[in-house]
Amino acid sequence: MNKPLADYVKLPEFDEYKEWFKAFADLKREDGIVQVTWKTNDGPMHHSGMSHRACSQLTRVLSLDFKNEIIIFTHIGDSWMTESDPNGWETYSELPTQRFQHQYFDDTNLIKNMIFDLDVPTIGAIPGPGFHWDSAMLCDITLCSEDTKMEVPHAQGGLVPGDGMGLMCQHYFGTKRGNYYMMTARQWTAQQMLDWGMVSEVVPKDQVMARAWEIARMLKTMPYENRTIMSNLAKRPLKKLLVDDLKLHTVSEQYGSLLRVAAGDLGDENSAQQDEKYISRVGDWRYATHDMEEPQTAESWRTMPQKAAEWWKKVNAGEIENPFTFEHSNEPEGYEF
Numbered sequence: 001m002n003k004p005l006a007d008y009v010k011l012p013e014f015d016e017y018k019e020w021f022k023a024f025a026d027l028k029r030e031d032g033i034v035q036v037t038w039k040t041n042d043g044p045m046h047h048s049g050m051s052h053r054a055c056s057q058l059t060r061v062l063s064l065d066f067k068n069e070i071i072i073f074t075h076i077g078d079s080w081m082t083e084s085d086p087n088g089w090e091t092y093s094e095l096p097t098q099r100f101q102h103q104y105f106d107d108t109n110l111i112k113n114m115i116f117d118l119d120v121p122t123i124g125a126i127p128g129p130g131f132h133w134d135s136a137m138l139c140d141i142t143l144c145s146e147d148t149k150m151e152v153p154h155a156q157g158g159l160v161p162g163d164g165m166g167l168m169c170q171h172y173f174g175t176k177r178g179n180y181y182m183m184t185a186r187q188w189t190a191q192q193m194l195d196w197g198m199v200s201e202v203v204p205k206d207q208v209m210a211r212a213w214e215i216a217r218m219l220k221t222m223p224y225e226n227r228t229i230m231s232n233l234a235k236r237p238l239k240k241l242l243v244d245d246l247k248l249h250t251v252s253e254q255y256g257s258l259l260r261v262a263a264g265d266l267g268d269e270n271s272a273q274q275d276e277k278y279i280s281r282v283g284d285w286r287y288a289t290h291d292m293e294e295p296q297t298a299e300s301w302r303t304m305p306q307k308a309a310e311w312w313k314k315v316n317a318g319e320i321e322n323p324f325t326f327e328h329s330n331e332p333e334g335y336e337f
Helices: 014-020 049-063 098-115 167-173 175-182 189-194 207-218 224-265 272-287 298-316
Strands: 025-030 033-038 070-075 122-126 141-145 202-203
Touching: 014 025, 014 049, 033 049, 033 207, 049 098, 070 207, 098 224, 122 207, 122 298, 141 189, 141 207, 167 175, 167 224, 189 202, 272 298
Parallel strands: 033 070, 070 122, 122 141, 141 202
Antiparallel strands: 025 033
16 A cells, blocks of 8 residues: 555656647647647647647646646737638538537537646737637636737627637626627727736737746746645636536537538538638638727628628738738648547
8 A cells, every 4th residue: 555656547648649739739848837839730720620629638638747737828820710721620511429529529628628627727828819719718817919809700600609708708708798799799809808807918919928938937936736726716716607607508509500500401501611611711801900899780790701802802912911821721631530
C-alpha cells in the first residue's frame, strides 16, 4: 500500500497529443503554462464538424495532464474564427445516428469540457473579430483586442443558436439584451463586451498575448493548490448554468438543424449544408465592414449576400483590402469521423 500513485490507464504525453491535434491547434508549454492556438493547418481555423470535434477532444485531453497548470486559449493571426468551411459538414448528410453523435456529443462536450474538465486557471486571448467564441468566453479570465467584434450569427442563417452561445449571451448580457443579440445577429464591440461583463480587459491589438502570458505568470506565483481551488470557484456560476440549461440549448439547435436536413431530403432548397455555404460567402465582409453593428432589419438580412458579393468584387479588383485571409478547402486528410 505504501506505493506512489499510479495511472491505471496510460495517459498521453504532451508531445504525443501535440502531434495528434497539430492540424487544429498549435500547442506550447512553458513552466506549466500551456498556450493553445486554434487553427486549421497553418491558417485560420475553419468552422466545421472536424474542428468542433478537435476542440472538444483536445480540452478533454488537456485536463488529463497534470503538468498543464494554466491554459491560454487563442487563435492564429489577427482575428478569431471568421468563416465556415463550406465543405466541412459532410456528417450532416449521413445517417441520423451520426448526425446525433456529432451535434449532441461534440457540441455539448465543446462547452462542458471547458468548465467541468479543466480544473486549472484558463485565460482566453482574443486577437480580433470573429464568431464561435465559446472557448475564449468560457475561460476564467478573457482578454480581447480593441478591434474585436462578435455576434451569434445563427438566426440570420435560419438556424437556432448553438454551442451555448445563446445561453452565454443571456448569462453575460442579461436576459433581454442577450435575447436581442441572439435573435437579431447584431454584432457587439470590444467596449460593449467590457461594459457588459463578457471580457475582463480590452488591450491594444499587439499586446493581447503578452498580457495573457503576464497574467498567467502572475497566477503561477500562487501555490498550485490555491490557484486550482480559486479557478473552480471562478467556474462555479457557469457550472450551475450549464447543468440547468446546456442540454436544452444544444438539443434545440440539433432539433432545428435536423428539421432543416429533413426539409432538404424532401426537396426544400434551404438545407443545413447550404447554411454553411452561405455563411462562408459572407464571413469576411461581416467583420471587415460595420453593417452588422447596426440594428438589423428584414431588409438588411435580405441584402446581405448582395452586399458581400459587391464587397468581394472590390477586393478582387484591388480597390479595397480584405483584412482576413482564408482559403476555402476541405479539412486535412486523415481526420475523418
